[in-house]
Amino acid sequence: MIDLRSDTATRPTAGMRAAIAGAEVGDEQRREDPTVNELQERAAALLGHEAALFLPTATLANQIALKLHSRPGDVLVAERYAHVVIYEYGGAAAHAGLMVETIEGRQGRFGVDELEAVTVPSTKSADQRPAVLAVENTHNSSGGRCWPLADLEAVTTAAREREMRVHLDGARLMNASVAAGVRAAQIAGLFDTVTLCLSKGLGCPLGALLAGSTETIERAWREKHLFGGAMRQAGIVAAAGVYALEHNIDRLSEDHARAHRLAEGWHAAGLPVDLDQVETNFVQLDVGALGFDRDEALARLREAGVGLSSTIHPTVIRAVTHLDLDDDAIDRAIDLAPQALGARVAA
Structure with missing residues (x-):
């Protein structure tokens, strides 16, 4: 199967x-593992x-950060479809006791006006307070979209003016960095x-990192133990991370180029792809436009030998390019997917 x-x-x-x-290797809990320390x-x-x-996972990194920044x-303020809101199983409430206030974003992004609208200061000192803003870049549910740097500067500045802490869910941050040339x-x-995941585009079998000030990360060590993440x-798995930071960052541009080629090929074949939406390594298909429901479309594609996955959006499925795919795999997917869905592709 072509695993997209x-x-x-x-x-x-x-x-x-x-x-x-x-x-x-050494004892990581005692901070004696040299490869972990290097990573x-x-x-x-x-x-x-x-x-x-x-840390073992990016979700754990996010949850520790949210807990450190709040009481x-x-x-917690975040975009409606952010990973910390919809894919972390209520962790913000379960682990940090946070209420969640969401912003209806555009391509996973929002502006200062939207942030200020949901963070109006209370006149009562005992009221709940907006304590932390979480931003996701790239934004998974919007199809791997990137935040412009100027927009990030504006919303983080506005959040700090509201005395909020700011956390970046940068699970795919390196995709955003490479795509934007920043x-x-x-x-x-x-x-x-900031959270950085190692097991996505960077190609590691597992692992993530949480970065911050020395004081913050010292507090995070305790939370790592409390969560059972020590x-x-x-060093056996940290070595994969060191290798990835040396070898697998610049090559993300290859994944992006293949995603663009895949999107263009499917669009030319009549599949409903928004080419403007493809910024990194995601390609989304709205199969509702073809008269399919999501599960039927995925089953047809799987039978044809092309693996796509569902999204939070009821009729949208996605393809994600990565280092295990070469140009030949993309060429075959360009041919096979329209054939699998071709019975309802408009002429």
Whole structure:
């Protein structure tokens, strides 16, 4: 099967496997694993922060950040379809006791006016307070869309004027950085904390990083233990992260180019693809325009040997390019998907 379901489908390359096999390890809980320490130092520098913490997953990194920036009963502000709102199983409420106030975004983004509308200061000191703004870049549910740097600067400044902390869910931050031609530190440096996932486009088998100030990350260490996320000889997996930061960032442009070629090929074949929406490694298809429901379309594609996945939107499915796909796979997907859905493609 041509696996376009997600960039989480990537498998370690031969070079990454060699790095894993040769990793120098120690006791990560005691902060004695040299490979973990190296990864954390490299990530902090990449993201423009003082320190970073290696964690098993990006969801865990997000949840720790939200807890550090708030107190139970405070308010988390985020875009309606942000990952922290719809894909983290109510973690903000369960772990940090946060209420959630959402903003109806456009392509996953919003402006200062929308932020200010949901963060009107209360006249009562005992009322719940908007404590933390979470921004997702790239934005998964909007099809891997990127935030312009000027817009991020505006909303983070406005949030701080409201005495809010700001967190970047940058699970696919490196895709945004490469697509925009902007250093990751320029984006991440606008935030108090930032999450970076290693197991998506960067191709690692697992892992994520949380970056912030030295004081914040020192507090995050305790939360890592409380959540059960501390590890032992974690250098084996951290070595994959070090390899990815050295070898798999610049090549994300190849994934983006293949996503554009896939979108253009499907559009030319009559499939409902919005070419303006393709900014990174996502291509979305609104199969409702073809008269299919989501499950039927996915089943037809799977039978044809092309794996796509569902989204939060009832009639929208997605393809995600990644390092396990070459040009031949994209060419075959361009041919096979219209054939699978061709019975209802308009002439």
